[in-house]
Amino acid sequence: MDSLADLDARIAGCAACPRLVDWREEVARTKRAAFADWTYWGRPVPGFGPAGARLLIVGLAPAAHGGNRTGRMFTGDRSGDVLYRALYDLGLASQPTSERPDDGLELYGVRVTAPVHCAPPANKPTPTERDTCRPWLVQELRLLRPTLRSVVVLGAFGWQAALPAFAEAGWTVPRPRPAFTHGTHVRLTAASAAIAASASDATAGSTGRATPAAADGLDLFGCFHVSQRNTFTGRLTAEMLREVLRTAATAAGLP
Template identity: 80%
Template structure:
């Protein structure tokens, strides 16, 4: 299944404010993501989970579709995970919502000043993110939390389009886990940033500076400067229960990475 094009973002001469145009285009991207059916194994799994449910959520109507990104369209900081959880995002329709991993992430974001609440339980709970958007290189819940490389690659065009729409404001990215790191670096390159060669290895606390995209011919100096800004990419252990229950990733470690990334993004 081909990934449909996202409407182009009009420039100021079109009569639409650029920020508003990007917001409209990002909302359309999210709508298209939620309707994707490109990976049969993932479609079968997410829909099966939504039908059978978990006993604790028997009264829920599961989302059961690909989960789009969450956060403002002018985000300066992006958090990239792995994939929605079967009974978390696949149930609520929001990334990192309603599961243990999300509890750890949103608490840390709240502690640092990037979220309005320390928890997220549903898509209509009023949670706001301050200058931050959360997304994933795979938008469907995978069996055993393990997407295949083919599924990761099939989903990459969505991440590339999201990055291109966020590019005017995006200044920093936190990537959770090695899988997300391996998926995100090629997407950054496709979206216009320059990724060092050889590609940087994932590590908790890693920080890599990507050179900004070159502006096209005929653009003004201000537009070239905006498009040419680089991107700081930070590595962080994933907020999986395996990492948080064993102490491999502590709340303090997570807060430190988020605080540093938010500072690089100009949010703190």
């Protein structure tokens, strides 16, 4: 796959996990009463955002009546309302809400994805489903690598799923693997550049210029998931979310 457009098309046609296929298609047939006039997407939901993104946001999986309905990550549900409002407040999205795939929403330098691309029953993918879906995230990371500079992972499940993907995509993940906490920050180096980095440290220190290895590093941030359980209880406030996104955007060189 040479482009994100090709990857997105391949993801949308995936049928690797029978339980998820059955569930997403059943939801698309039965629908929710409020969306009875909708034609549900009912397929795996690819990532959303520009190919040259500098900041990636990694969630958990599409919601049954959100992304599984609209075909776009984090649209059509209250979690998406919280996320896109925060991105809009920071100048990273063209509008504060998104309910339909044709509503004109644009993201500026940001892409949104998930380690599991199908809506799972009870919002709980199995470890096997998570691992089966991982190659899609690995390929997405590889395609974004020329521009990607920071990542915000929403929730512990996404964190546990994403760390192996970063390693497979060419970054060095510290050992022991860093634990998930809200606001945590981990710097990942490029595995292929680790030796070059140590060899060029002296030069970088004398010139003040970043080495190629440093430029290919990745700033990884943890954030509580924008689930209703977290936002309704105040575990994650709008300001807490904006602060993590603001810090990650700055690390990515976004305005």
